[in-house]
Amino acid sequence: NPADLAREGATAVLNLVQALAATAWDEQPRLWLVTRHAVAVDSTEAVAPGLTALWGLGGVIAHEHPALRCTRVDVGSFEDAEWTTALVHEIAHSTGEIQVSWRGARRWVSRLEPVALETTSRPAHVDRSGETPFRVTIEQPGVLDHLKAVQAPRRVPGPGQVEIAVEAS
DSSP states (O other): OHHHHHHHHHHHHHHHHHHHHHSOOSSOOOOEEEEESSSOSSTTOOOOHHHHHHHHHHHHHHHHOGGGOOEEEEESOTTSTHHHHHHHHHHHTOOSOSEEEEETTEEEEOOOOOOOOOTTSOOSSOOOTTOOOEEEEESSTTOGGGEEEEEOOOOOOOTTOOOOOOOOO
């Protein structure tokens, strides 16, 4: 069962991190998490959800235990002999990147770059001047650009319930 394997993998990593954090080191070892298809490098790639969770756990580890320099390396396929070469290269020639994906002999890293918003993009806010209730729906699950605010009927709170007006999120 993939969910059980993902849970066991995350538990093993968590136990390892706790053990490393509890040990006195002259120099803290670097933690490397290697996954297969935990992240997509383009929109055509499928990801393994359980491994995506492990990739996310690696981000938490990097934040909470910076001395471990938790580095996540995602490889395209374990059947492909190139992944071992890529991993050895990554460890031997580390550039300090903590999120790297290898697809064949091609190396991918995360970069933020400014992008001009299209004039046809959805508004960044919802007009609340009429206090019309709304809910957020998604046209295509997994694609955040497809979030959409739509009118929804207001439901009067019942016994034991409260109503909350959200000003910003």
